[in-house]
Every structure is written in structure tokens, then in C-alpha cells.
Amino acid sequence: FLYNRDAPPILAASLIHAAIDEVLQTDLSAFKKQSVEEEEEGDQVQELISFLLSVLDGGSLQRCFFNKLRDICCEWQKLLPSLKSLKRFLLISSHAIRNIRRKMEDRHVLLPEFNQLFGLSDDIDRAYFAVFDGHGGVDAANYAATHLHVNVALHKEFLKNPTEALKDAFQQTDEMFLFKAKRERLRSGTTGVSALIVGNRLHIAWVGDSQVMLVQQGKAVTLMEPHKPEREDERMRIEALGGCVTYVDCWRVNGTLAVSRAIGDIYQKPYISGSADGNSFELTGSEDYLLLACDGFFDAIRPDEVVDLVLGHLMQNKGDGFKAAERLVASAKENGSNDNITVVLVFLRDPQDILADCLGDPKNLSADEGAEDSSFNFFSSEVNIQSDSHPMTKS
Template identity: 30%
Template sequence: MDLSKKNNKDKGDDITSNDDNKINSRISMDKPIKLSLGEINVVDNNDDLNNSGTFKLNIDNNDELDDNNDNNDINPCKGLSFSVGVSENKNSKYRRTMEDVHTYVANFCERLDWGYFGVFDGHAGKQTARWAGTNLHNLLYDSIINDKFNDLRENLNYSFLEADKEIAKLKDVGSSGCTAAVAVLRWEEEVEEDEDEDEEGEGEREGEKEEGVEKDIKSNEINNEGPFDFIPSKKHRRILYTANVGDSRIVINRNGKAKRLTYEHKGSDKNEIKRIYKSGGLVLGGRVNGVLAVSRSLGDIYLKEFVLGNPYTTMTELNEGDKFIIIACDGLWDVCDDQEAVSLIKDLTDAKIASEKLCTYAIQQGTSDNVTVMVVMLDTRIFGYTKM
């Protein structure tokens, strides 16, 4: 069986950030949710690692971590079946500025144990990456809550395209753009065949999952004595959705083997070259119109006719063999292949330590780019807490 179902069509606490980096949480008060912490991190780092996985929201530090910061002891993933660690390095030997941005939101869409994770690698400035890091999850939130599509891959595609439209309206983004790798982890409840037929005679396609927005939160009580705030029923399935444009990558460790869930949109890709030429563009030296190395991105308005914002998307059902997810920019992948990255951290259980190890490794291997590595550790004990 294939690891993922692929689609190539071409807020928990929802977190938003305004221009002053002030945080506003939008929470539905009629649902019994547990307040949790997520993170938006838009920083110009120095060369010291910035391990931001255990911080509260809106840590905007331009220096190394402050050991006296009370936020250091806060675990934003308590009660969840996953934990997140992020490490970054500007890599000043080769780069004057830090153009990467990352975002994660716990209990995404006001649903227990859902997660949103994103890494945005800016180029020609960080304006687009910053905008995407602070806004894309809100577009996705609205799309999901409004039941715009039955398939979250469609929600992701829609949100990426809406983001591109909004970025094009901004005056301060200039010629900047960014690659993006986004993952959404959530629980879905399978629909019984007779339930499908009862709904106006419109049954779902075989193997398709129900959106189940209301069912996901109501089917289980949050008052339990175990380590998790959400206990799945036997009908629940743990699903990972991914979307990417450009060359940022998402890799999952499945039974010790690396499985890539993204597609690299580059000027050297034969399919992308064909598409670009068909649209009237050129690829010179592996670059779109001789300028841009990636063939899909957010922003890059001056090349938008050829450099699309349509993401590559996947859907993967997770099981006990899936241990962690790595989301990183090309600063890691330029010097480390998928299996090597998985093998380097396969024996670690702390997401922050794992992300730091990969980030440090990339620098030691001589990467010439900014480096951002996000590791999402999956607590497989959740499969043993199934509720009847």
C-alpha cells in the first residue's frame, strides 16, 4: 500500500499576529477545549541555535535564548499526542540575514490534538515568508471551519492560492517570495456506510473520511486520567495532511525508514520545465527565466505567470510505526538526504534535541543557506488509549 494518497491539483488556539507582532487568540467559547500554546516565531537570528519548541507564543528574540526566561519551562504540547521542537541558524558565514519563518499551532481549528506546522523559507527578502508564517494558518482555519471542502487537501490548495492573492496586494513585499512546507495533523472519524446513505442519499466515496469537525471534539470527553486530553474512539483515524511549494521538505519516519511527503518544485524538474515552457516562460541554467531556482512559491509576483502557488498535497493515515515528522528548509536538505536525517535522530525522544542535532549537522556539513528544522515527535501511546 502506498504511504500516502496524493493530490496534484493545479485554530485549538488559532493564533494571529498583527504588524506589531501582538498576538490575538480566537477561541470558540461554546466548545469545551483546553487552552494550549502554539508558536509564531519571526526572528533575525544570530548564529547560536534558537530552540524555540518549548516557548510560549510570540517570542521575538534577536539573540540567543535567555536562560532566565520563565517561558523556558513551559511545555506547549502538554496533553497532546505530539511534541514540537524547532531549531534555527542564520548561518552568518554565508548569509547576512535570516529569511526563514516557522509556525506551529496546537489544538488547531479549536480541535483537541490537532496540529498545524509550517516552515517558510524566504528569498529576496523575508516579507513574504513573514506574511505566510503569520497568516496562512488563519486562511486554512477559515476554510475548514466554513466547510468549504470535504477533503482537507482541497482546503490546503485553496488556502495557498488565497495567500498568493493576498500577498500580491501588499505594497511592502517587493520581489520577495518563499517556499512553504505545511503539515496538518488531525483525527478523523470514519463514517458508517448506512450513515452515508441517510444524508440525502449522497454517500461518500470508498475510503474517504468524513470531515467530522463537530464529532471530533464531542465524541470524547477531555476529563480523563491519562496523559492525553483527547482519547480517540475505535472509529477515529490519525491523518497527516501535507502541502508544499518549492524545495522545503517534509519527511516522516515510518518504521525507521524515511518517506518523503513533498515534491520539489525546481527549475531542473522535467515536469515543471514543460509546464513553464507551455506558459510562455523560459528555464535557463535551471532557473525560471534565468532568475529563480524554484518553480513554485508564494509571492514572487513578477514571475507569477510561471511560478505558481498551487501546492503538492498528500494525505497519510498514521499508525504505531510512524515516530516523527521532519519539516525543514533546503538549508538542511542540501547537505543531508532523507534517510540520513531520520537515522540521525531515530533514537531521540525529545523533539527539541532532535531539531538541534539536525540543525547543527547541517551547519557542520557546510550548508550555505539559512537553516530551520522542525521536528514533530508522535506519541504512539495514543493508539493504546482507544475509547470504546
């Protein structure tokens, strides 16, 4: 609503936080629609039971929110509060296509204004990005894209241990969606990968085969291992629970799903786990960009190819990285991907500087040569970096 009225993102996020804060200070019992009986007590997380005992009328609550938003806009027109922007350089390029699939079941979230959205006023930069790849319907992906970052921000350990907050938020979001899925008879599920930048730390968490990778000084850096049934530890976990991993055109859990962890998939629990893995890495300032994408991309494009494609795009566009994600999505489709494709590319350095560093290396081709053929191999090395297992004081 605010973006469509050309509100700058930092202003939009700040307005949203202020309006929600006002709503939460009102008596929400006025919006209660009906009571929900407590069924199978003990099977749900205690916090969920207390929250879901009442269902609020969405229409009335929405009107209340927009009234609060209007009042705050009128106040801020008279005196605009100080809005603190990110000190870190971030340029975001994102693109998503349905491809030849009947439905678009991917969702992605871009929140460089994480601090403003949740009213965090310290001097630590925070930005959040996520990609969700739904299957069996879009309900789980929609739900995760709406709730996961909120569960992160409201986690009791969020400031002290953001990696744990990210991991726990996946589990909490899974439990919340399973409650909804049981009540509404929803069968869908979604993989997910999220990245939270906090100061000079990168925190990641994931379930399933959506992935995040880093490019540092022109080299692809592996940050994670996707959850696939053929992984030995995943196969052993599934079989220990009484499930099986079989090959039906690819390795599948109980002959159905080709991922071993996901949010949702109520009829495949506990074999399909909602428990996320996570990691934390130090950012030194030498990182070029972060890339998050679904398996529709990574099944068609190798990490080292990402480096070549992005650099080729920058050379052809004189360092303009705004549409680099479109180039990556198009390349995945050209390479035979038939799946939904979503790519989120977060430049951590100015693309102009990345291009200048490349062209300053005599081993690389000139800009004119690169423009003629963007398929040449700039870098062929892919490296793994070890994570710092010590949690960082976080925001």
C-alpha cells in the first residue's frame, strides 16, 4: 500500500512499526470473532494455544490498522522523526518467474529495513532476506514468508544469539503452520532459506534444498549443505523414525517428496522435519555479494557459473547490477530448468567496484571482449569456509 504511493522503504517500514504498535496498545478483544476450543491440549506449543484460543475479525482489524496509519501519517507530516538508514552498502536485485509450471509457489522476502520494521534503535545494522519454495500448494510458502521473520524478531534470544533465533523461528513457524494446516486441512509444504545480516556477521538458517551462497573476491563460497533424502545423516534419521528413502526418478522420502526437511507437509511428519540447520560467518568487507535461490535455480546453475554470469552482466551493463538477478534466472531457464525460479542477489559492495577489481586483474578479459561473450570463465574455483561456532552478540 505504501510502496504503491512511492513511500521510501525506510519510511514505509517505520510507519508500519508505529501503526502496529498503536494497534497492539488497543483492546483487541473488540475484534474477537469466535472462540476456538482447545483441542488435544499438550500437542501444541503453549504459546500457540494461548494465541489461537481466539480468532480476530480480519476486516475490522484491518480498518483499525489503516486508521492508525492515517493518524500517524498526519502527525509525521507536521514533525518527521529521525529515520536511521543502514551504514552498510546494500544493493538488492531480485527476480522470480513461474516458468512452465502451472502455479507460482515460490515466495521471497526482502527486508533491508529490518530495524525500522521492528523498532530497533541501536547502532547495529540489520537486514533480512529469505526465499521459500512451496510444494503441494502455496499456503505454506505464504505463511512462512509472512511469519518467519516476525518469529525471529520476537525470539527471546534474538539480541544475544541470532543464529539460534533463526533456527528456532523455522521450528516455531512449522508448528504454527501445522496447527493451521490441521484446522483447515492443508497439505502443502515449503523449503526455506533465510539470511540475517547483523553488523559484521552473517547468520543463515535453512530447511530443504533452497540455498544461500556467498561470493568473496570473485570466488564462490559454500555456506551450507541442502537437506536432501540421499544425505547419509538424513537417510538414517528418516529410517530411524520408521520411514524410507527410495529412488523414484530421484531420491524421495517415502516415495514422495524430494526434500527431507520443510515447513508444513503435515502428512509426512515426522519424516519431513521442520528443524532448521544454521550457521554464522564473519563479514570482513571483502565479500562481493550474497545469493539466495530455490532449487529451480541451483539445479541448473553451478555456484562457479554464478560468478561468471554476474560478472558478465556487470561488464555488459557498465557495472549496473540492478537487473543481475534477471540474468541469472534467464540463464537457469536456458539451461533447462522447468521449475519455478527465484533469485535474490544482495550486493555487499558496489558493483562498480567489483567490476573494477575484475578488470584490474590482467588475467581477465577486457570489457569489450567480455561484452561479446559473457559465457567465458572468469573464476573456476569454489571454496568452503568454516563457520565461527561462537554466537555473536546480536541485534
